[in-house]
Amino acid sequence: MILRYDRLGVEIPSGDPDPAGAAAVQELMGGRFGEMSTLMNYTMQSFSFRGRKELRPFYDLIANIAAEEYGHIEAVGATITTMLTGASARDVVAQGSPAHALKAGKGVLPVDSGGTPWTGDYVFSSGDLVENLTHNYFLETGARNGKLKVYETVDHPAARALTGYLIVRGGVHQVAYARALELLTGANLTKAFPMPRIPTRKIPECRPHLERGSHFTLYRFTPEDYKEVVAVFKGEHPETGEELRVAHPAPEGFAWPEAPSEEDVFAPDYAPDEIAEIAQRLRCEAGFDDLTVRRAA
Amino acid sequence: MILRYDRLGVEIPSGDPDPAGAAAVQELMGGRFGEMSTLMNYTMQSFSFRGRKELRPFYDLIANIAAEEYGHIEAVGATITTMLTGASARDVVAQGSPAHALKAGKGVLPVDSGGTPWTGDYVFSSGDLVENLTHNYFLETGARNGKLKVYETVDHPAARALTGYLIVRGGVHQVAYARALELLTGANLTKAFPMPRIPTRKIPECRPHLERGSHFTLYRFTPEDYKEVVAVFKGEHPETGEELRVAHPAPEGFAWPEAPSEEDVFAPDYAPDEIAEIAQRLRCEAGFDDLTVRRAA
Amino acid sequence: MILRYDRLGVEIPSGDPDPAGAAAVQELMGGRFGEMSTLMNYTMQSFSFRGRKELRPFYDLIANIAAEEYGHIEAVGATITTMLTGASARDVVAQGSPAHALKAGKGVLPVDSGGTPWTGDYVFSSGDLVENLTHNYFLETGARNGKLKVYETVDHPAARALTGYLIVRGGVHQVAYARALELLTGANLTKAFPMPRIPTRKIPECRPHLERGSHFTLYRFTPEDYKEVVAVFKGEHPETGEELRVAHPAPEGFAWPEAPSEEDVFAPDYAPDEIAEIAQRLRCEAGFDDLTVRRAA
Amino acid sequence: MILRYDRLGVEIPSGDPDPAGAAAVQELMGGRFGEMSTLMNYTMQSFSFRGRKELRPFYDLIANIAAEEYGHIEAVGATITTMLTGASARDVVAQGSPAHALKAGKGVLPVDSGGTPWTGDYVFSSGDLVENLTHNYFLETGARNGKLKVYETVDHPAARALTGYLIVRGGVHQVAYARALELLTGANLTKAFPMPRIPTRKIPECRPHLERGSHFTLYRFTPEDYKEVVAVFKGEHPETGEELRVAHPAPEGFAWPEAPSEEDVFAPDYAPDEIAEIAQRLRCEAGFDDLTVRRAA
């Protein structure tokens, strides 16, 4: 089970509407190597894990990384919604992805950059632990490639902030799976880092995360479980030589960006003030303060 | 972001291997009305929610129910893995779903009862709040239908325990969306309850949950957010007349069932003792106690 | 069985070629909420209807609306073909949907606005009448949303005439399913009308249809069956308070728009005059008048 | 537009429940060469037809055959629903197609024999008339193959009656497209008949249709359009040498088979008598006779 909290792992800045960019960022949501894939691969592998007791450190690793990935689909979702704010529905249809207007009301969808839906066929979960870890390493590698390419082809500050964050955090997972594999088999995949071969520190939007040590830190996204990850996530970081560490609790995070109403797609309504008024009444009845008053003040 | 904890919402009993039943239960994971769909619909709607500030109670409702749904895919996953434990790979291929052996190592996959993968196309998120709520009500209705049919066609005690639990919890979400819609528009969809028209109390595996009031309780699956759900989830339960309530924290839950190794599908390995030994060594190095010793004692 | 006649439910005006607009209108053909979906949902539900004798009014309603939907896919088809007339194949490939030139010869395809084919997975037919009606209501709601968005994002007069017509007619079906549900369960979904919340009368292309009462009229598209729809389609229209009525026969309709040859996509041929000549000869042999002569006269 | 009437082209006999057979018959509904494909190919080709005026006989042929195909999906639908009547939901899941119970309430779905949904990708409509006719000939050939194989592998009398009928009627369409092609190009595809090479008269369930001349008759399924088909559908039948003919109106048809309620899949309801009672009341209110009384008498 999970506890969800209303924060994002990265601050998403606003910018000019960018429907074409938003379509490209969809690759990071619903592409074969997008965050839906990392989330669902690790999630399903944790459901099918056999020998949980005997192999606890590896179970904890996979289950805990799954938890962080949920935060990543949130960050991608917030980015796309932000990039579509203020675009005209007409422009979205004409030059971006028609589904963003016709289906999604200027929000995110679980599809890739070509509009193809994410599919459960992207999940690999063979039950063989060494093979699953090999897969996960490869998946993170493809994911890094995708993030780097979106970084290079989309200018919007939200997309840049997002990819800077995801490159660093995905890098941690790439290290984690390579290290797990090394501990089980002796294969030193970390020799191949970085893969793709671009040094992370060259990317300006990655630097703030590097500076606070995010790249060598695995956060435990849990009230108090998954403690045995420390048995696997250890040793030197393959690029920097710094000692890997496990931290708990995870950083506090950032508020979700505002997503104002977009009436030409009826989001949240053709006449949003009417339902906002109902909502205010309900809030007051339930003892919450009246936003209308507060704003008027 | 989420915090994941290593517990299940329902206790999953063991039983005889049942590959054919496991294939049917997949409908509740990856079918159009399965738990992947409820999870991802509410999740994506929360990412694309416009007017979050003005419409907070409705945002909180959708975001919080999304959180519970993650626990539901866990419960379905644990059930399927349990039902496959002890089956011969040969039997799985011959009479059940070949993918459960050839692809999943006797674990769950994000596919439906016919083996078709779940797809992002199952997500509806138009941005129009009233329409999204209408969809969500309908989705829960289809989900209830699916759970009832799996209940009627599969005998395995894990499947029965699972569906008993999901029918009750899904019923809460069905009520929640109907009530939200009623508060916004006046449409009294609860008049149509139960839908399908089978009284929940007739189902033996539902009764323990009814007895503890689970059917009129919305749990807040969060450290401390989503407080404004109380502004919507209120009034009488449409079937029983009991007062709806919001509870926090959610119940503690149950341990995951054991999932022993299945060597004929190499899960977690063709020779699982070898990697278990490595894992023990790593655990000891990290300061955890030695399971081998404990068991020997 | 059906009798097809060579007329359209709405007059489709010509205009400048608009490949990008034609791609958007495809959403109304092959999208999840397009006319293929309404047609095939009601059609399949009528094939699987159990208790036809006892529940005749509801069977008649679904079977008869299915019949009207066939006319709707015709109208969408004629619109798209019209919007592509005169476009250069090169432009269609470059800025519109390549399939419209490479596959469809400047005609319609059963795909959505992103080029994804319509799929039978869009059909819901659970056998449970109340649930099917709930689904159908929701389907019409999603369809109304799609039509409104295409209306807002495409300027071509054919697209505007089409959506004006479909919004009104789909509205009738939305009312019909809501009323059926109300009669069976007491749930007053019509309280939520219009959904989306835009008053139909605000849309200029809807007004001619409103003026002739099309919005409160269910036509029986049948030689003489489906008479019992009157037992369900009755009472007040939820937006206007006018009395709902059932009419027979349906209006006569309009001629299909001309669709001249487009030689750069070999439609109907690279050298259309040659096959037209053969066709004329065959017509004369069969005793029909000679169009060549008539035109020369 | 169409007028639908509540009759079937063939009488569908009842028999023992046969879930496995029903799954096989689905190939004739949703397979690449099933009746959804013939219906939708000719339907879409009629929407995109360019040069309708000059090439009227060919347009009329395609548009009119499309109309008959709607009757064919009805016949397949009625057959599958009939074959599932009386089966236990448990058996449907265990040995037939789980979707028939879990999704379809013992009714038909637009999927093939493996449960894969029909897709709009099966529609070919290039705009080139000669090519479309070539395609249609090939499609009918594949369809004949499929019908013959279902005939050989399924024993249920409904499946046999259905395939006997479809083989004869599909044969007419195969002849029609071959003849159209011959008239336009001189290519004598009819030389290859029958294709597959099984003489139709060898199939007992085809014989009643042959005896009434159905195999050389094209019915005009229209109130009064598509008259110019006679300019194409003429000459000798390739197998029998009989003169081809066009008939109007089409035969009257048969009543749909009874489809009684199946409560274990909630079709039409978990407690069907309750909604039947409501329906009776509505019927009486609308001036129809009371079935309950009639039956009691």
Place this chain on the structure above:
Amino acid sequence: MILRYDRLGVEIPSGDPDPAGAAAVQELMGGRFGEMSTLMNYTMQSFSFRGRKELRPFYDLIANIAAEEYGHIEAVGATITTMLTGASARDVVAQGSPAHALKAGKGVLPVDSGGTPWTGDYVFSSGDLVENLTHNYFLETGARNGKLKVYETVDHPAARALTGYLIVRGGVHQVAYARALELLTGANLTKAFPMPRIPTRKIPECRPHLERGSHFTLYRFTPEDYKEVVAVFKGEHPETGEELRVAHPAPEGFAWPEAPSEEDVFAPDYAPDEIAEIAQRLRCEAGFDDLTVRRAA
């Protein structure tokens, strides 16, 4: 089994980058009528061929044409890679197909012009020889249509050279299947040639191939098998009256075009010189000459 050699069937000229054109050419790779389809249809039919001994000439025909088709997917692949050389990744995302940058590193993918992947569902292989040949004839007809349309809508010299070549070679296969069908059944499909009805000689890029007689020559792509094709591929060419001939060995072919590194998509690497250096060292160790030296000289 096959022997592959490092040559192309046609010379692919370079030109300006053309991402939009490259997207259109994908139709010839992964579309329903693309070269993946011709390759895989004939390949699979050869695997499932029954009565190979008795029907050897027809087996040889299908198996041998399959071999040529592998060369066709190569030619399409080389064309698309060439057309993407030098394009900025940003432009590829913005106006072409995002997958060409985000997924394929400016290379080809097995998808169609809309980005939809080729699927095994495009393979028809019923086992019935006459029917398979009918299908193959129709497939080549659809393929010719597609090539002609790409020719008309894309200007890049590589696309023109490719389509000129494929139109001629596909025409040979169209003739081959029509003739095979004629010999087995007497049906003279060649009467309908050319289909589509554009004379091949009107296309400038086809003429060099016509001049060397490529249009009436079936090459045996084999060391020494498939000799019995001569029993089928014979008689007059339907358009020109020239005698069909079988030739062996096939023409020598052309070198693959250069495909220089594209660093903004990390192909073959973000810093390609580093891995080129390793490759040179490995080459020298294995006794091959040092390209660096040679180039310096």
Place this chain on the structure above:
Amino acid sequence: MILRYDRLGVEIPSGDPDPAGAAAVQELMGGRFGEMSTLMNYTMQSFSFRGRKELRPFYDLIANIAAEEYGHIEAVGATITTMLTGASARDVVAQGSPAHALKAGKGVLPVDSGGTPWTGDYVFSSGDLVENLTHNYFLETGARNGKLKVYETVDHPAARALTGYLIVRGGVHQVAYARALELLTGANLTKAFPMPRIPTRKIPECRPHLERGSHFTLYRFTPEDYKEVVAVFKGEHPETGEELRVAHPAPEGFAWPEAPSEEDVFAPDYAPDEIAEIAQRLRCEAGFDDLTVRRAA
């Protein structure tokens, strides 16, 4: 381009009909890790290879392994066709895969064990050489898993012979990609061999291939190209320590198994003798000997 020759890489023995086993073997054809995937991944990567000149040894490796994979799809195809020989169509539909009778005429299809078609989405080709090699290593690992599982779950001697062969040959490719990666990056993936961890020598059907050294030999499937593979495929075999070697030409291979006619699926015809007679006449006309005479003698 390729030269195809009419031999198989492994001898396929006959056995009793086994439709259920044939369905499982389809996983090795059309599954995500089947031979279609290995063939098409390496094939497409060779088309998109950038820096072919500088990185020749790696290009040669990928292009040459692609060539061998074509032989693997042949072997899988021959196996499935053999396993279906003699089965009744009725049995194929009832207990195996309906498509094998209804679509494939007791032959192979490009689908997986659940009947889902292979898709181009299974191709990974990012352009980044190190990443492609990582993918290919992982792909061969998944493929080995699949082969081992089919070996364990299917008894038919053809399936056993096939998997014995493919496990050994796939193992060579797994080594090749691991070695290539090691030479470029230093990562010693071979430490993790075998993966899955079952020693190949334990499998009886692998032993004949091990005895002739097939497991440490890369064959050049080419008339005379791809010579530079020796620069990469070298060093010790990770499991046995034997020296890797490159051999040319590849072994001669084996005749395809007989595939007699199956009249209940019309393969090659409902009355195969009739077309066999035509074929004989054509053979004689072309100067080949008369099989009928030979057999009579």
